[in-house]
Amino acid sequence: MGVPPMEETRALYDAIIMDTVPELPPPTTRAPLPALSAVVASVAALPFTGRSSELARLRAVAGSGQLAIIEGEPGIGKTRLAEEFIRTSGALVLAGAAHELEHALPYHPIIEALRSLLANPEWPLLRANLNLPAVWLGEIARLLPELAATLPTPLPAARAADEARLWEGTHQFLLSLARQRPLLFFLDDLHWTDESTLAMLGYLVRQRAPVPITYLATTRPPANPSALLTLLRTLTREERLLRLPLTRLTLDDTSILARALLGSHVKDTAKEKSLTEWLMQSSEGNPYILAELVRYTHDHALLGPQGELAPSVWAAPVLPQSVYSLIQGRLAGLSESARRVLDTAVAAGREFDFEVVARAAALSEGAALDALDELRRVALVHPIDGGLRYTFDHSLTMEVAYREVGEPRHRLLHRRVAEALESIHRANLDPIVGHLASHFAEGNTPERASPYAYRAGQLAAGLAAWAEAIAFYEQALLGAQAERRGPILARLGEALLAAGRFDRASEVLAEATQQAEALGDTPTVESTRLMLSRAFIPQARYAEAITVARQVIDSTTIPEHLARAELLWGTVLSLEGSDLDGATEHLNRVVDMCRDWWRCGAATRNWPVSS
Structure with missing residues (x-):
């Protein structure tokens, strides 16, 4: 935050925070206004204010x-x-x-x-x-x-x-x-x-x-x-x-700024007080808005060479109580192509790739570059990472632009950004699947967001980031077709289990089991039943855990599944303590089945027995 939109503004903003005021260059898009620019240039330093x-x-x-x-x-x-x-x-x-x-x-x-x-x-x-x-x-x-x-x-x-x-x-x-x-x-x-x-x-x-x-x-x-x-x-x-x-600047802080703006040649305390009151009333002590007000007075010649404010600032508010109208006025002066790029960039995010935004805005390369130059000239965006990426001057600029463009068009722009990302990164989508899921979801196309959210969930699970994996899998479910719900539910149940959310995991895994049964997918049925049995154990739902484990034992032809089911059954009996002989019997079966090291590893790896 706190990145003012123009060179003049940045220097004054830094002066508020950093204890110096450099000499300011004139704007590049119009002839300099001698009144305020001359006043500002006469200031050599500003005392450190408020920080x-x-x-x-x-x-x-x-x-x-x-x-x-x-x-x-x-x-x-x-x-x-x-x-x-x-x-x-x-x-x-x-x-x-x-x-x-x-x-x-x-x-x-x-x-x-x-x-x-x-x-x-x-x-x-x-x-x-x-x-x-x-x-x-x-x-x-x-x-x-x-x-x-x-x-x-x-x-x-x-x-x-x-x-x-x-x-x-x-x-x-x-x-x-x-x-x-x-x-x-x-x-x-x-x-x-x-x-x-x-x-x-x-x-x-x-x-x-x-x-x-x-x-x-x-x-x-x-x-x-x-x-x-x-x-x-x-x-x-x-x-x-x-x-x-951090609190807002006080009236005294604002008075120091006003005194510096007027310069040492202006000795009229009434004018200093008038300027202080106007700055404080309009900015409410927010440094960013204060800097914007200084820019505004410069662009509109509202402060004379002797420190007199134009009568219009008192006749009617130059700004409403927020900075909304000020930023709205800056946006209104943009060309059609610059505004299209700006609106698309809002959908892309605070920091954005120009190539993505240009493609999503559906402009020719030349028109997009001209629009970018215009946005940079008025300091609504500035380059980062060597000019390959750009960032907005402030989040408030994005907020105003978002409200101006309207929700239906904003959703369309999110879809276009997602499609541009797909096209540009089609050779390697993994690093951006989370972005794609987000943009398609914001674009009100959950069915297109679903596969990307599922992949993002897998990548998050690979980092043991269970909260994020769960969120992505749940997002994937929102747009998934019926035949795809089973695998997503299984992954979601696995993540919930790893995150220790056993009650929710048991609900999800039960539904995943039903989905797999309906499709006749026996291996998946057994896998989800094994996870379901695990989810029951920490909830002390021992009878249900044994029932599900027995179902796997009765139906499976997969040695690893059989070993896991026996391990679960023996674990439950040992935790209950009522049939330790039975627990020993089941656990010994696991040992017998695990004589081959690879089978034992597959059956027991990452299985906390006491969950």
């Missing part, structure tokens, strides 16, 4: 391993404060950000932060001194497959996904880096992140590191209830959290 204590508190906890989290509303300056702290930290920085349309993608902000390391010029030296066992490097490679190509020796074959091992692997990797350089791990916009990222972040912060690590994040005020709020409350109880809520 010095927060910056000092961040520096005080640097390297402690605690999580410092900067909280506040959109436009309040969270990211800008984090950037200043990072700039002066002297640490090795791993930075990632969560995004609204990617909130279901497991570990996405952490993956982005780790990926930033590979582009760091220091990575070759850091890599040479990692001194990290291959088992932990293998877990990092699970999140970041391209890491393997940068290592001097091949990694061992991947093991089955395990959440605890993945988290500890990430922790060990960060420790190894921090032994070489003080480390700063930064996640922006935590309110958009997935549950798996929050869970891993909590794990990392709880590990009391013997080396200097700083964990930093920004977020809007968390919803109640939410996984983010639960994490913050837990870390607060454990004294592992520093919360820095």
